[in-house]
Amino acid sequence: MSPIRREWRGFLADTILISPTRYAHLPGACTHLEDEYIKAPRWGWIPDPPSGLWDRLSVTHPATATEGNTARQAVQRCTPCQTAVS
């Protein structure tokens, strides 16, 4: 089983995870996260993001969490996660 894009226990592959440092990650796409780290109130997430939200995400188009800590906003994509899906 590949370590890349494996299905995590708690999150679907499309979920956008939003870190306390305002980075967006995808479940299992980079090696520096484990799903047990992803908990409110430190993290927020978007389980069913609108199509293209990941690609539009930027300082001018922040993504706001809809679950977990809903005050979290992501303004940039994690580079390894971006590489994994592009």
Ligand SMILES: [Zn+2]
């Ligand atoms: Zn990442």
